Ligand code: PCD
């Protein structure tokens with residue numbers, strides 16, 4: 001053994017394990033244009049599919065003539081609902097217990113809804129054929145405003161389920177009603193509000209937006225009729241779930257379906273659900289016996305696949321006069337569009353909205369959510385929020401500001417007074433969750449000091465005086481937000497998708513020379529899993545990360561898992577990785593003891609191998625142990641060195657953070673300048689600080705986009721506005737502010753390595769921080785709440801409404 005010659009530090013450094021700023025290994029291929037995306041996959045004889053879509057938001061299809069399209073040379077098939085009906089495939093089940101039209105049947109329910117699927121020799125022929133579809137419609141009254149969805153005379157949208165009084169989540173109150181979900185103690189909460197000294201109530205609208213990843217949704221289906229096997233490549237955040245869904249709806253046995261998610265160019269929740277394009281590509285490939293590819297364009301992506309938010313949240317807080325919180329009450333009107341295709345765990349129709357009591361010790365609370373249909377695209381999970389947590393945090397963090405304003409109290413002081421204290425963890429919140437760990441006061445104090453919060457308030461006070469004296473036309477806003485996230489869905493006791501518990505998995509195989517391949521049930525879309533899982537393994541196995549290959553996304557080789565979204569990979573598969581590695585290590589210990597000719601209790605783990613207790617020079621490295629596992633017949637031990645773990649987390653993890661934003665707004669032009677943005681995140685044990693920083697930068701940039709400009713709007717006729725990058729704001733380096741990042745570390749007590757998720761946090765905490773800054777800027781002029789997105793035009797309008805342009 002010559003490795004005793006190097007120091008312990010050098011041995012440790014060589015591993016590039018947890019805590020190391022290891023460079024992202026996947027970027028070697030990404031930065032050289034060598035990624036392998038669905039569109040890079042070209043199979044022999046491959047055909048292309050394209051949709052003819054509805055021009056109307058609500059209309060009856062009177063006539064659909066496909067003959068001209070069919071006659072175009074190069075067109076191989078033209079599918080309509082009539083073709084899918086005999087196969088019972090014109091509707092598909094959604095993850096929310098509803099059904100969704102694959103191709104519109106008799107009626108269209110939102111603009112750009114899929115009506116006809118055309119398969120042709122190339123994309124251009126398919127697109128030309130789309131132009132040849134001849135359709136006639138009878139326009140029906142359009143329902144855009146969810147506040148009138150349940151009016152007695154509201155237009156009936158879903159004729160297919162009009163007589164169903166029972167939905168997937170209980171009774172329906174109206175033909176446009178989806179569910180009514182309530183949690184918390186209503187009577188007790190109402191009683192608190194009836195007698196509370198100070199109460200506030202405000203409606204916060206979290207507008208409709210869209211994740212719009214760089215790569216749109218796509219699929220390539222290839223049916224081998226001789227083998228009876230289907231291979232499906234696609235942009236899937238959850239490949240195994242897609243395999244199960246395809247098996248259930250096609251009737252093909254699951255072992256004859258190979259789902260492969262290659263490199264993905266961003267997901268952000270957009271690629272969790274199942275879309276009509278996937279189903280149509282599969283059906284066309286089965287019918288034609290040829291590979292069929294479907295690739296969405298940008299407008300299709302923005303206007304038809306999974307949107308985000310669209311929550312109207314009536315939020316109330318009750319407190320004592322000196323600012324001690326007594327209760328919270330919240331009612332949400334949730335606009336789900338034409339189908340309920342929200343991808344939440346089955347028992348949670350409004351996701352984890354019940355984290356809406358936030359970071360505060362609020363004794364009682366009640367939350368009620370009504371889901372309704374409108375003539376808009378369906379979806380609603382996505383965009384860097386684990387299951388409506390962004391909405392919940394927005395509601396509480398805006399409400400805190402509104403309430404502090406009424407109390408005449410500084411909002412940071414108000415927060416500090418009501419934070420859950422470190423000694424209260426694990427903390428059972430009024431709406432049911434048990435927060436695993438936190439030190440909110442420490443985080444907030446660090447943040448306040450970093451930004452010189454008191455100094456900023458003094459500067460703001462001076463600037464407000466100057467504004468009143470007419471010396472400046474700029475108002476200064478200080479945005480504060482303190483969030484608690486809930487990620488890592490989740491424990492099988494309360495989380496499942498289609499009845500499958502939301503565990504995740506890792507399988508490790510160590511080769512004789514001591515290099516490793518490990519596979520997980522999750523799927524990176526850019527997060528850097530190939531880099532970070534290897535770091536967990538490096539520390540746990542004592543094998544350098546560079547000797548470890550991480551593979552995800554092939555259902556034939558990866559163990560079953562529920563995929564990557566809701567920042568669940570670290571809390572679930574990250575845990576499975578550590579546990580599986582520890583199984584390997586337990587066997588390695590036996591081998592080492594055999595080689596060292598001592599009892600296995602007499603050896604101990606030492607960075608990258610086992611040593612005899614008290615005799616560190618008598619040791620066997622993992623490399624030597626791996627070789628021995630394949631070469632030395634060890635009595636009572638089978639050869640080989642591998643392990644698998646399916647990890648069912650005992651609880652979710654609760655990352656948190658303190659964010660500050662300083663902004664100036666010109667009241668005459670509405671222009672804003674973000675002077676400073678500071679983000680402190682606590683995600684427990686940090687696996688790769690550089691990747692975390694990248695995640696925070698990305699999440700904050702998306703938060704900036706959503707809060708300050710992005711929106712998918714509809715006009716009165718249900719025409720979607722904002723379905724192209726001409727109208728949908730995507731910030732570039734020019735608009736994006738400079739991000740300052742910081743951290744504290746409060747490990748999760750139940751996670752094997754103490755790590756919590758982080759990918760979504762910056763978005764969850766960022767959006768309310770920006771919005772609070774804008775609202776704070778106008779607060780001294782009498783404004784209480786201004787809705788997002790805070791683009792220049794809306795800021796100008798806010799100033800106009802406050803009489804500032806007279
Ligand atoms: N403590 C800790 C944590 C974490 N980490 C790292 O970081 C990352 C992340 O993680 P997480 O948090 O766990 O998460 P995931 O699961 O992995 O992922 C997911 C997320 O992620 C994020 N991020 C991102 N990035 C990118 N690049 N891309 C994308 O797409 C994306 N997306 C987004 C989203 S939206 Mo959802 O879906 O809405 O629900 S959800 C989400 C990874 O790599 C890991 O490893 C570390 O290091 N440490």
Ligand SMILES: [Cu+]
Pocket residue numbers: 269381382383384385386387388565566
């Ligand atoms: Cu999410």
